[in-house]
Amino acid sequence: MTRQNPILNVDSYKASHYLQYPPGAEHVSSYVECRGGEFREAVFFGLQAFMRQYLQTPIRKRDIDEAEEMLHAHGLPFHRAGWEHILAAHGGLLPLEISAVPEGTLVPLHNVMLQVVNTCPACFWLTSYIETAMVRALWYPMTVATQSRAIKKTVARYLDETADSRDSLPLKLHDFGARGASSLESAMIGGMAHLVNFRGTDTVSGLVAARRFYDADMAGFSIPAAEHSTMTAWGREREADAYANMLDQFAGPDRMVAVVSDSYDLWHAIDNIWGGPLRQRVIDNGGTLVVRPDSGDPVKIVTESLERLMKIFGATENSKGYRVLPDFIRIIQGDGVSRHSIPEILQAMKERKQSADNITFGMGGELLQKLDRDIMSFAMKASAIRIDGQWRDVYKDPVTGPEKKSKRGRLALVENRRGEMETIRLEELGQRENLLLPVYRDGRILVETDFDRVRARAELTQ
Structure with missing residues (x-):
C-alpha cells in the first residue's frame, strides 16, 4: 500500500484541538472500550497490524509541509511547532505509549482493552490526535x-x-x-x-x-x-x-x-x-x-x-x-x-x-461489509490529564445520553475474585496483575505476537 501522510490520517476538528487544552497540560491518557451491542464480549484484534503499518514510519518534513498547506486551505489552524518538535526531538516517531490486552483476548463489554498516553509533555495533544486512525484500525477487525x-x-x-x-x-x-x-x-x-x-x-x-x-x-x-x-x-x-x-x-x-x-x-x-x-x-x-x-x-x-x-x-x-x-x-x-x-x-x-x-x-x-462501529458501540475516550504535575480525572456524563458515560482516571484491567475481567483505577491495582501490557513506546513495538497465538486465545472454550 502507498504510504499516506500520517498527519492527515485524522478528522478535521483534531487539527484545532492543541489550542483547546488547559494551560499546563502535560499528558493525556485515553482508553478504548466497547460500550454495548448484541455481543457480550469482543475479540481484541488488529492492533499489531496498525502498529506495523502506520506507527513505525517517521514523520517527514514534507509531511509537515503538505499537512500545513492542506489544513490551512481547509480552514483550520495547524500545529507546525508541535510536529516539528516530534521531527527534531523524536526522529519523527510518535512519542506515545500504548498498553493493551494480548491480541485474541476476549474482553467483556464495558471494559478497557487498550490505553494510550503521550510520553513527551510537549505532545499532550497527540494522544487524542490519533483517535481517528486508531479507532478505525481497531473497531473493524x-x-x-x-x-x-x-x-x-x-x-x-x-x-x-x-x-x-x-x-x-x-x-x-x-x-x-x-x-x-x-x-x-x-x-x-x-x-x-x-x-x-x-x-x-x-x-x-x-x-x-x-x-x-x-x-x-x-x-x-x-x-x-x-x-x-x-x-x-x-x-x-x-x-x-x-x-x-x-x-x-x-x-x-x-x-x-x-x-x-x-x-x-x-x-x-x-x-x-x-x-x-x-x-x-x-x-x-x-x-x-x-x-x-x-x-x-x-x-x-x-x-x-x-x-x-x-x-x-x-x-x-x-x-x-x-x-x-x-x-x-x-x-x-x-x-x-x-x-x-x-x-x-x-x-x-x-x-x-x-x-x-x-x-x-x-x-x-x-x-x-455490513458492519459498523455501533454494533459494539466502540469508542476511544480521554480519561485523565496531567496538568502542572498533577493527574486529574477526565470524563463525560451526558444527561441526555447516559449510555455514553465514560470512565475516569488512569485505568487497569484485572481478573477479580470471580475470575471475571474488571476495569479499575490504576492506583487501586496494588499487587494484582494488570492485564494491559505495554506493547508500543516511542516508535518501537515492544511485544509482538503471531497468528497461532491469537487464534489460541480466541478459541472456543466450550
Whole structure:
C-alpha cells in the first residue's frame, strides 16, 4: 500500500484541538472500550497490524509541509511547532505509549482493552490526535472477528447436537466477502480477522495481511470452485458437460471441488444431472463434490437440496440420530448467509434430522461489509490529564445520553475474585496483575505476537 501522510490520517476538528487544552497540560491518557451491542464480549484484534503499518514510519518534513498547506486551505489552524518538535526531538516517531490486552483476548463489554498516553509533555495533544486512525484500525477487525467467533459458537452448538464431532468446525464458515468490501485494505483486514476463528477463505488479501502483520505462513485454505459464468458459458443444453468438466479437471482421491448448480434449474441439476449421468462418477471420484445452491430462500433451499441429495446418494444415521450424506457429497450455501440466517438454516436442518455435518456456509457482505462501529458501540475516550504535575480525572456524563458515560482516571484491567475481567483505577491495582501490557513506546513495538497465538486465545472454550 502507498504510504499516506500520517498527519492527515485524522478528522478535521483534531487539527484545532492543541489550542483547546488547559494551560499546563502535560499528558493525556485515553482508553478504548466497547460500550454495548448484541455481543457480550469482543475479540481484541488488529492492533499489531496498525502498529506495523502506520506507527513505525517517521514523520517527514514534507509531511509537515503538505499537512500545513492542506489544513490551512481547509480552514483550520495547524500545529507546525508541535510536529516539528516530534521531527527534531523524536526522529519523527510518535512519542506515545500504548498498553493493551494480548491480541485474541476476549474482553467483556464495558471494559478497557487498550490505553494510550503521550510520553513527551510537549505532545499532550497527540494522544487524542490519533483517535481517528486508531479507532478505525481497531473497531473493524474486532467487529469482524467477534461476529465470526459468535457464528463459530452457533455452528459448534449445532454440531454438538447433530454430529458425532466438531472436527469439521474450522472450515464451516468460508469468507466470500472480498468483492463486497469497501477497499482492498478493508478486505485485507476483515479477511484476516475472520481467519482468527476459521480456516476457510476466498479472500486472498486476508492471507497476505495475516502473513505481513502476524507472520502466518498460510492462514487459510480454499478449493477449486465454479462460478456461474464458467457454467453458463457451455450453454443450457450442455449443462451436464460443464459439470462433467469440473469433475474431469478437479475431482479425484482426497480432492474437493465445488460446483454452483442453480444457473437454470437447481432441482433439475440435482435430480437429473448429479443424480443422472454423473451419479456414479460422483460416487467413485474418491474425493468430495460440494454442490452449491445459490438462490432462493436459504432455509428452504438448503433443506430441500439435502433431501434430494440423500434420496439420490443415500445417507447414514449418526450416533445422535441425524442423517449424514456420504463423504463424497456435501453442500455449501453462499447466498443469504448472515449471523441471523445461519441458526435458522441449522435449526431447520435439525428439525428434519439433517446433521450440521452436511453443510458449509459461504458468507460475503454480511461478513466483511455490513458492519459498523455501533454494533459494539466502540469508542476511544480521554480519561485523565496531567496538568502542572498533577493527574486529574477526565470524563463525560451526558444527561441526555447516559449510555455514553465514560470512565475516569488512569485505568487497569484485572481478573477479580470471580475470575471475571474488571476495569479499575490504576492506583487501586496494588499487587494484582494488570492485564494491559505495554506493547508500543516511542516508535518501537515492544511485544509482538503471531497468528497461532491469537487464534489460541480466541478459541472456543466450550
